[in-house]
Amino acid sequence: MHLTIVNPNTTASMTRTIGEAARAVAAAGTVIEAVNPDHGPASIEGYYDEVYSIPGMLEEMRARPASDAFVIACFDDTGLDAARSLMAVPVVGIGEAAMHMATLLATKFTVVTTLAVSVPALEHNVHKYGFAHRCGRVRACEVPVLELENPASDARARISAEIARAKAEDRAEAIVLGCAGMADLAAALSAEHGLPVIDGVAAAVKLAESLHALGLRTSKVGGYAPPRPKTYRGRFASAAVSTDD
Ligand code: 5HY
Numbered sequence: 001m002h003l004t005i006v007n008p009n010t011t012a013s014m015t016r017t018i019g020e021a022a023r024a025v026a027a028a029g030t031v032i033e034a035v036n037p038d039h040g041p042a043s044i045e046g047y048y049d050e051v052y053s054i055p056g057m058l059e060e061m062r063a064r065p066a067s068d069a070f071v072i073a074c075f076d077d078t079g080l081d082a083a084r085s086l087m088a089v090p091v092v093g094i095g096e097a098a099m100h101m102a103t104l105l106a107t108k109f110t111v112v113t114t115l116a117v118s119v120p121a122l123e124h125n126v127h128k129y130g131f132a133h134r135c136g137r138v139r140a141c142e143v144p145v146l147e148l149e150n151p152a153s154d155a156r157a158r159i160s161a162e163i164a165r166a167k168a169e170d171r172a173e174a175i176v177l178g179c180a181g182m183a184d185l186a187a188a189l190s191a192e193h194g195l196p197v198i199d200g201v202a203a204a205v206k207l208a209e210s211l212h213a214l215g216l217r218t219s220k221v222g223g224y225a226p227p228r229p230k231t232y233r234g235r236f237a238s239a240a241v242s243t244d245d
Contacts, residue, residue, distance in 0.1 A: 001068040007036040008053040021183035043145035046117040054079035069208040073180040090211040094200025106173035110166035113178025136170035148181035
């Protein structure tokens, strides 16, 4: 299968880290293409960044009609519903995928994300996905997204310290890493803390492969029905869909 991973921010080095994490778990025969838009925020931290990352992300998907599935590699599941409306093939968000995996392994999990500004949107997703009774807390380790890329930063130590607090205070039985940029830290942190630490990129790749292998596609009955053809004006004119789409 051809699986496209879209990093909705515009930081190519982060897209490379995400692509490597995806290829590390992909099945034989899964071709991974990791891409990011050229325009939009360098990182997504909060609602404002999120909104400006979505048009570029959707354009990257629309430019790849031959892809068998898509993964949105931002833990906020940026524009997930819009992408599922636009695309016929499965679209998996790394946030939702990681939370599903966590509930298969533990009665209670904690999400450890980057900055406090990201927490409300993630708490909203926890409720939206029906995991409010399984997620003890969404915590921020106060490491900016792009600091995850800096080998000299103390990012890993700060994430590890937050995991220790989650075990002690939330009675967390599993940890969900709340940023795509943490993808390469899961195995080491799991070994260090003796519990499952779940990376959403890997979880989403395996779920996308499963949906494809089962021949399952997004329902076009109801909320994810294709966007209706209509006029889009100004700089978004090209976002309009037609009956040929
Ligand atoms: C992410 N931001 O996974 C989110 C994490 C966050 O640019 N990639 C980003 O902090 O919301």
